Amino acid sequence: MKKYLKIAVAAIAFLALAAGCSNQGKASEAKETTVKLGVIGSDTDVWDDVKDRLKNEGINLEYVKFTDYNQPNAALADGSIDLNSFQHQFFLDNYNKEHGTDLVSIGNTVNAPLGIYSEKVKDVNELKKGAKVAIPNDVTNGGRALLLLQTAGLITVDPAKKQTPTVSDITENKLDLKISELDASQTARALSDVDISVINSGVAVDAGFTPTKDAIFLEPVDDNARPYVNIIVARKEDADNKTYQKIVDAYQTKETEKVIEETSKGSSIPAWETFGKK
Known part of the structure; x- marks a missing residue:
């Protein structure tokens, strides 16, 4: 009887150990979560730092890179990716309105001022009559570019x-500037063909520019920004997803702030410090 009892106890212990190992394996597997993040361009330096820290949270951040500004939202809406980080709130609001989507912001990242760049002049005051100007062709960035040209004293638009x-809302254009509307990704490449080009910060950085150093006029950072x-x-249904919130929390840290300062050379500003976390 004692012999059988020992065998039974040993069997139970073995089964318990096996079950524990199995559950431990499952728990380990459950801790590893892959999140697909849509980005524009090749500059992921800031996100690389966040990605490394997220590994400690059991989150594997996988980049999905796009070249066109409308692609990341379409991919997010159809479920091809889980999150994206490339746009400002005004661009998102306009995209939702135009496409009937319900995408939402879950956290602020940076404010990246729009800039005016040139290979031909060093100051906007040097522009001659009939100068050629390139701006982004989408509604939000195009409007933002025209407002920047107005701030620079080059045009006046209908308030x-x-x-x-x-462009049709320009009410004053003393220099008779010839404004061409291009895809935002092409504005940097157009520099050799125009006198000035209004370029989004991310596109400018990808083209090798440091906005605070190379732009001849930079958008002010104030309440208007x-x-x-x-x-x-x-996606709206994922707004409170705990894993996604951990990603936001990992981004909005002093460590990220330091990387933003180093990689952008002061051209990008941690928005959660200035405008709040969300």
């Missing part, structure tokens, strides 16, 4: 159009 003036704060975006 009734608020954040979305178009709030709609242009860059954001992390999710």
Whole structure:
């Protein structure tokens, strides 16, 4: 009887150990979560730092890189990716309106001022009559570019159009500037063909520019810049996803702030410090 009892106890212990190992393996597997993040361009230096720290949380951040500004939102809406980080709130609002999507911001990242660049002049005051100008062709960045040209004293636009003036809303153009509307990704490449080009910060950095150093006129960072704060975006039903919130928390840290300062040379500003976390 004692012999059988020992065998039974040993069997139970073995089964318990096996079950424990199995559950431990499952728990380990459950801890590893892959999140696909859509980005524009090749500059992922800031996210690389966040990605490394997220490994300690059991989160594997996988980049999905795009070249066109409309692709990351379409991919997010159809479930091809889980999050994206490339746009400002105003761009997102306009995209949702135009495409009937329900994508939402879950966290602020940086404010990246729009800049005017040139290979031909060093100051906007040097522009001659009939100068050629390139701006982004999408509604939000195009309007933002025209407002920047107005801030620089080059044109005046209809104030009734608020954040979305178009070229047809220009009410004063003393220099008779010839404005061409291009895909945002092409504005840097157009520099050799125009006198000045209005270029998004990310595109400028990818082209090798340091906005605070190379732009001949840079967008002021004030309350008017709030709609242009860059954001992390999710589908509405995932807004409170705990894993995604951990990603936001990992981004909005002093460690990230330091990397932003180093990699952008002061051209990008941690938006959660200036405009709040969300």
